[in-house]
């Protein structure tokens with residue numbers, strides 16, 4: 001039956017974790033996948049999550065959630081993206097369903113786009129999270145790209161981005177990273193977001209925001225929603241993919257949300273029902289445990305405060321590691337500029353290293369990262385930062 005099946009290529013991100021796990025070296029360092037570690041390199045379960053679990057324990061049943069997931073979780077999640085007092089939420093204009101984290105939310109949207117806008121394409125930034133390409137490919141939506149990163153300045157190629165937005169056919173779909181762009185760590189400024197929003201308005205484009213890192217850019221989820229709020233102020237109809245993998249550390253719980261802002265309540269009811277129809281034959285309904293953790297935390301003012309403090313703590317540790325990595329490289333006498341390490345934000349540093357240099361890091365130093373030169377700053381610790389800096393220094397200077 002399956003003789004024609006060839007092994008699939010390794011995933012460029014999760015394949016790095018596989019290789020890391022298989023390496024017996026005691027020196028090995030994993031700065032591949034974007035998963036937060038404490039300063040001892042250990043996975044973290046937030047205290048607010050532990051407390052929510054204590055409260056839930058023994059009180060929940062294991063019944064199915066509705067196809068659209070936990071109503072309470074979705075309600076709280078929308079407040080984070082659209083704002084506590086959002087008129088769109090009040091007017092019931094947001095069609096939203098619980099999704100299998102950010103990936104699941106993007107995939108649901110891609111399927112929805114294919115079903116109801118079958119002729120449309122999706123504009124994706126260069127570069128982007130590698131899985132975005134897989135998601136729209138599997139949903140059979142043709143992909144176009146738009147300029148984003150400027151290699152020389154290691155910053156945003158704003159002029160080219162704006163040109164691409166302007167030159168795309170009116171009414172195009174664009175995927176935007178709401179904050180903490182993955183993999184570059186480069187975000188538009190507030191002013192630039194305003195200009196992007198205006199240009200979207202002029203062209204009647206649709207923006208789908210992938211917001212996988214709310215809280216990781218500035219340490220404050222409210223500030224990190226600025227791009228979305230600007231689009232909302234300007235009266236766009238948008239979509240948002242939200243995830244609790246990173247900002248609540250709920251990676252394996254697969255909890256997130258897809259929302260689509262509609263013209264009115266009637267349209268929102270229709271859109272939600274169709275999103276549920278897409279979910280039903282794929283996974284029927286989403287898992288309950290992670291959703292209950294989220295709704296317990298966000299539904300309790302005290303636990304929510306604790307969460308906000310803990311997100312900030314994670315963001316601050318990463319910012320501290322950016323400074324430490326840059327300082328170590330500078331102290332080693334590197335002839336290159338490493339300014340961008342502290343200028344970029346979020347979980348990742350887009351180092352500018354070539355695939356060959358990354359291969360050397362792995363072979364000679366047992367340092368694992370994606371070949372595009374992305375360093376997950378979440379895996380850098382006070383214990384490994386010198387080792388990492390020294391290895392980067394060696395492969396970039398010789």
Ligand code: LMR
Pocket residue numbers: 013014032033034035129131182
């Ligand atoms: C990453 O970019 O490392 C994360 O979003 C994890 C993943 O699923 O790729």
